[in-house]
Ligand SMILES: Nc1ncnc2c1ncn2[C@@H]1O[C@H](COP(=O)(O)OP(=O)(O)OP(=O)(O)O)[C@@H](O)[C@H]1O
């Protein structure tokens with residue numbers, strides 16, 4: 001460990017250590033191991049294959065790495081489109097400002113029986129929380145290593161446990177607002193026991209130079225079902241690092257969809273591990289980037305058991321001098337026969353200066369499987385634009401129609417109808433604002 | 437309505453139209469026939485304003501205005517419509533949404549009130565029915581998975597909805613069975629009016645039995661080499677283009 005950003009983060013840990021949740025308990029010891037490991041490896045950099053397109057070391061060099069202050073005083077949630085995107089949907093809301101849970105802004109009345117929801121500090125005495133934090137997925141080591149940073153510094157987060165057979169009656173909305181510049185380290189823990197079901201919305205917004213480091217650990221019991229819709233609309237100075245790790249027991253189902261509109265530099269990691277047969281994971285997303293935005297989607301699906309299905313489709317449009325990255329891997333272990341694995345990524349470049357790097361990979365060690373992967377990078381078809389214009393549709397509108405049509409295929413995969421409509425509206429607005 | 441004078445057009449450095457003169461008055465239907473590669477589609481694209489067609493000489497006036505000076509969508513809003521020889525497939529945009537966007541864009545450009553969903557739906561159903569365009573087709577992505585004949589009928593539906601003052605039909609009859617041909621011809625004839633003009637590009641006199649033209653032109657090697665009445669189509673059907681300098685194909 002020599003470089004500055006790593007050092008600063010380690011110092012932050014040393015300074016905050018005693019005040020972090022779980023001091024004196026198992027987590028304190030776990031944090032120590034994690035910070036040691038992090039000190040060893042340091043922040044990832046471009047010489048590591050998995051970080052080739054996003055040099056986190058360089059990105060964080062100039063970032064504000066000290067924790068954002070606990071926000072005090074009256075706070076009004078922003079009235080931005082993306083802030084209110086889901087507000088017409090009857091839902092529970094858990095608000096975090098600068099990474100700190102805000103009971104006053106949250107709406108949690110009458111949570112269904114059998115659903116337990118609390119902030120990180122309150123759950124640490126529970127065995128399930130310990131189990132879930134201790135997990136490692138191990139199929140993309142250098143990508144997962146960064147979780148150590150979060151383990152050492154995690155200070156708050158949403159923890160949801162749904163008991164066997166219980167279905168959460170309304171979506172749970174985790175709303176993260178960056179109100180001041182600075183870092184936050186969030187850990188969400190989600191456990192759906194056998195046959196339990198839940199829908200979670202996750203929004204990240206803010207107009208500040210925040211560094212949000214989020215790890216969401218999910219465990220799905222047999223037959224459990226999680227729908228997850230994430231919306232990212234932060235400022236162009238924001239750095240967003242998120243890792244979602246989902247372990248699926250037999251016949252469980254994860255449907256996760258991410259829409260990214262606002263970010264400065266964003267790295268979204270998704271790890272899926274199938275541990276029981278007949279499970280299904282859909283990890284999809286859409287994005288629309290402009291200016292100098294940089295978005296890196298990293299997705300590893302591990303078919304460790306037979307008979308599971310995984311589908312991944314990421315589609316995005318890139319304008320200005322923005323840059324997109326998709327790195328994905330579907331691993332099919334020797335015993336994982338009857339796997340159905342698909343991973344696709346398609347990008348449209350709207351400007352000459354925009355760029356896309358796509359690298360979907362398959363690693364197949366079983367023979368009786370159905371797997372496919374692919375990626376395309378293209379531009380809007382001039383002929384199609386001409387055809388629409390020849391019917392009187394102005395050029396900007398023609399482009400907008402074609403781009404929305406392009407994104408529609410993946411937006412359709414967002415696993416909640418009203419949320420899906422809300423996302424479509426946001427994307428449509430994005431074009432009006434981008435003035436394309 | 438349309439005055440084309442000494443029009444020369446180059447595509448990729450190659451001269452395709454070599455001095456076209458064409459005068460079409462309101463209410464008239466002109467047929468253009470001619471061998472493959474003679475420049476018929478090129479002429480239609482130049483009128484619609486497609487990129488890559490460079491006018492090196494000549495002029496085109498539409499309703500007294502310089503057509504070549506207008507953008508593609510301005511031309512459409514001003515009343516120019518091209519039924520494509522090969523209509524494009526547009527995945528993800530439903531035919532219904534496309535038609536509504538197009539109609540309202542044109543109305544807006546002309547300073548007219550846009551149609552709301554209900555009025556639009558009523559109108560589109562009314563226009564679609566005689567053309568045998570089903571609700572199912574309207575709900576699907578524009579031209580995606582349409583058969584050759586369905587694509588052509590969809591073009592005519594667009595035309596009857598947009599009610600252009602100058603319609604250019606580029607081989608709208610090709611690929612149609614005899615019933616569809618009649619349906620399409622009826623759709624076109626329904627639009628004939630003293631305020632509208634039409635250019636019907638075709639290889640077959642058969643279409644012209646249904647859409648009876650006022651004037652027939654033979655285009656060959658980038659030039660109009662003969663102009664006559666509707667009987668010219670019959671002559672061509674018998675004798676072919678030999679003798680019309682048909683060396684371009
Ligand atoms: N991009 C291009 N570059 C060079 N030549 C071209 C290009 N596009 C068209 N041409 C040529 O222009 C000529 C006229 O083509 P056009 O499509 O207008 O013919 P057409 O009369 O419509 O023929 P058809 O009856 O087969 O539809 C042809 O020789 C064609 O090869």
Ligand SMILES: [Mg+2]
Pocket residue numbers: 476477478521606
């Ligand atoms: Mg042609």
